[in-house]
Amino acid sequence: MSPMTRRQLLSWAAAGGATALLAGCSTPGTVSPNAGTTIAPAASGEKITLTYWAWLKDLQKVADIWNADHPNVQVEAVWIPGGNDGGYQKMYSALAAGGGPDLAQVEMRTLPEFLLVNGLIDLRRYGADEYAPRYNETLWNQVSYVDGVYGIPQDSGPMALYYRQDLLDQVGARPPATWDEWYQVAGAVRDADMYLECFALDDASWFAAMATQAGASWFQIDGDRWTVNMADEATLETARFFDRAIDEGLMTTSYGQFSPAWFAAAANDKIVSLAGASWGDALLQGVSGAEGKWRVAPLPRWGDAGYGSTFQGGSTAAVLANSKHPREALEFAVWMTTSEAGINAMIENSGIGWSPDDAYIGAARQEPSEFFGGQNYNEEIFVPAAKEQNNEWQWWPLTQQTFNILADGFRTKASGGSLVDAVVQGQRDVIAAFRNKGLRIEGAA
């Protein structure tokens, strides 16, 4: 009899333990960190350590500069995989487990996704407003939602047109100033057995940036609900334009920008230009034999409509929900992104993207570049580009899912679909996805 009772006892214990654990495992991210009182700054003399999770290279060297001046607020940088390649997954799990760092690198477009799981601290409650004037207006808009500020802009990527001077000369073309001209040049380039550009069917973010430049604004907060208009005139015009370019074979869809196949094609003089963000300059240097061959021109314009440029990518330093020292974390983030020492250190050590501070782009970027044939392209092209932006654009809580839905639609181009159909159908799917989460959303009529 004794073994039986023991087994029974064990099974009861296991069942009891499981029930207790289940009760403890309620679905994470259901409690707002921005109710209740704010957390007071650390008492003077108290020594604290902030952790910063980011996928920036050598970030600790940047933090060490701050650490030398702030013995009581030490910052420890922890490297994590980039964004959706595992970094966010790590942050989400840490948040779900009730932990995580004080600061984390979160892309602009991902901030609302973290808001949705109550993962971010509202920095307005800790005095973020006083720093707002230092930042690029468009970027500050993209970290402000409803009544709060949920991240400090850290870098961005104003877009321009990188092009091969020598290859354009071959076909007797100049860098196109409008997308209509771009279309003409693309045809000429194609006749010479090269491509002007590729179109990545698996990544909708480039298309979204182009639509933004054309004047699109897909999501808006209207009081207590979202309104979505992914098929507005600007987006449809963009979709029609690239539909035509792909259908006529002017753009290749077999690889995306900066993929291994793209690098191979660029090294073989098969790719003539790249509509890309400012951070693309460093990547271009990875093309073998590219030294001195590339130049930078402003992004082509959509006729008289739209804007001179658009942002692609860009990240923030956000304070995560379980931070014990939001005020100090905010101060460090502001120092890192607006002080000359911080900006320069971020460029030198981490190769950070475009400075979010319009007043200072960093010493290294004020010089002409040898790689770009002596062109002072940062001052010349990207400084104005950072200011000619679509201020209406806002990110939304299901950005990644929306881009995946669009990419699924884009992929059907191989079997007779179109980008136009993809955005129209995409809007329906996105509305369904919002409602599945319980969020309130209406499609614009």
Next chain:
Amino acid sequence: MTAVTERRSEASGGDARRVGPKRRSRTSASAPWILLGPFLALFLLTFILPIIVAIGSSFVRVTRQGVFGEEGVTTEFAWFANYAQALENGNFIASIGRMLLFGVVQVTVMIALCTVLALLLESASVKWPGFFRAVYFLPYGIPGVIATILWSFLYVPGLSPIIDIAGAMGIELDFLGAGTVLWSIANIVTWTYTGYNMMIIVAQLKAIPTEVYEAAKVDGAGPLRVALSIQLPLIRPALILTTVFSIIGTLQLFAEPQVLQTVSPAIDNEYTPNLSAYTTAFAYNDYNVAAAQAVLIALVAFALSFIFLRLTSRRAS
């Protein structure tokens, strides 16, 4: 069952003569538990419990009202709503269909290939069987992620010598297109696991008693006849085992497509069932629907294995 209990009471009876009646029952009863304890604790904590939690959370739904959930977050028991949502997701269903197609082709090819390799290595006329066994098994020692990166150098246009050579001969190869990338993955998986499955079959071949071979030889059977009439029927259990493992492995395909995604635009984020569940959980933050997907994947794997075992056992009887 009775035989086991009898043998057990005999054994403990033998014990009793030495240590006395009371002590006997306690030691014999607690010893296995003490030995099993560490295993059971880990097994419960890392295997049974997560399964229970996953099944539990697959029935729960969290909805957030308003723009960001600021008007309240409700957690409720949702019955099968998450399952319905998972099944309504065309991409998820397509991924299961894709894996069925993949399995029918890849598992068949791989099992046939590993059987042939095993028979060749165990045939009488083979040279250096140990060396070839090691060579065929070697790919299994390379992690799937590394294997995929290695193979991607042969798949990517501009880098791949295969594509260059074929191009020079006027043949356009595209290993990463929408229609071909599935078979490029199948190639990697076959390359990795054929040697491993071959080893299982070789082990079973080695267990065939030599008398059987001698009898066949006396009866005048050639090598082909020996393979068909003696070896194949006798390695049946190993073939069934490797096939079931391969079916389950196919449904759980994850690393290869995820790594290949960086070079192939045709692979979406829900290309395989596991990739779909991963995306739902960690990119869309919908743990509950992801749990429902995981349960569905397990059910499909279970059903397929069960059907396969039923079919093979019926044919045997």
